[in-house]
Amino acid sequence: MNSPFRRSVAGHRDSIRELVDAALLGLGSETVRLREARGRRLAATLGAPRSLPPWDNSQMDGYAVHTGDLGNGRLRVVAPIAAGEAAPALERGNAAPIMTGAPIPAGANTVIPIEAAVPDRFPDAAQLAAGFHVSLPATAEDGAYIRVEGSDIAAGDTVLEAGTRLGPTTLGILAGLGIGEVAVTRRPSVLLLSTGDELVAPGGELGPGQIHDANTTLLAAALDSAGCTVTTVGVLDDSPSLFTDSLRTALASGERGYHLVISSGGISKGAFDVVKEVLATNGIEFGSVAMQPGGPQGCGTLALPGCDPVAFIAFPGNPVSAFVSFEIFLRPALAEHLRLPARPLLEARLTEDMGSMPGKLQVRRGTYRDGIFTPLGGASSHLLAALAASNAFILIDEDTTELAAGQTVQTLVIGDGS
Ligand SMILES: Nc1nc2c(c(=O)[nH]1)N[C@H]1C(S)=C(S)[C@@H](COP(=O)(O)OP(=O)(O)OC[C@H]3O[C@@H](n4cnc5c(N)ncnc54)[C@H](O)[C@@H]3O)O[C@H]1N2
């Protein structure tokens, strides 16, 4: 068993990064169909395999004509061009009815909307067969109402950069370009567990002294948003032997094993801190990091006899501590592998005086809006409602004990944590 560590925030971040780097080495990419790609990140920058539009086409229902034929009286109307058809070349002196999205025939250089024609209705087949003429405005701009080939994107141009998180609009352009499947970054497989005999799954009845398990849901959502596939085991028993048995069973449940195991709770100085008790003899180091919330931490490669070694990160049990730990230590380590954008670190003006604990990086929650940070709740790490109402953290360094209203503070914008 190692003696407890005492680490700076940067030191622990490095330890988590090393652990995650080793665990996710060679994670690679997989190819998925577009319908399965929402929320996934592109593994490589994509070039357009063809131009959009693929050919010049009409922006309006109207007549395709040559501007040189306008102003010379009525034009003879030829067969209409529908969207989805090849367009025969247009002879000079003629006007071709053309529908929105139909290819511009060779020989035409403008489209006159039907509303500007006299009559303002297309001829039917019988009228066409009998010979039909149309009056059009005397002038039109060359290229009017023509959507030019490649005006949306030209073949070979970059469509989307590697790391783009695919959503409705980015998937839409890929589909429009005829790309049916894409290479996306693989999702690491994470086993997530909570500990504490006081915990009851949300929806369950509480007995005396019990509370609902917030961390499984909170951390699963955070990991999921970061691009992990999460398997939750709920709350493991606080007795060391039952905890160990359940952990073995949970580890064995992963078909191809887990890249990472995350726990919350049971790592501080309590008499029943089971995670620490069991895991400290099986490869995991525990100690404290100069940060509040999120002081107690553990990590290492779990070597439980009979199980494959696996990277293990133990977060503290208080929900705010667990989430702050995720944001400060784990998300940045996952970011490089999963191509996550870094959280913006901005300067903001503080709305009120605040005190801070010396010797620790204090992470306070609140709202960031238009360069202003408003703290919500206090420093305590059980304040879930204030966390839920927050969209940012301020990072108060270990040498600062007092902050005044109006002072500039470093603000990490996390949004809703997704
Ligand atoms: N004597 C000391 N006591 C404590 C210290 C210390 O240094 N000396 N550190 C405190 C700090 S800071 C933290 S953070 C917590 C961390 O404790 P654990 O990681 O051992 O977590 P637990 O004791 O299991 O739980 C702490 C707290 O959080 C609640 N909790 C736990 N899991 C969940 C969950 N899944 N959902 C909702 N709430 C959860 C639990 O009921 C406790 O109230 O230790 C301090 N103590």
Ligand code: MOO
């Ligand atoms: O370090 Mo703890 O997370 O303050 O409550």
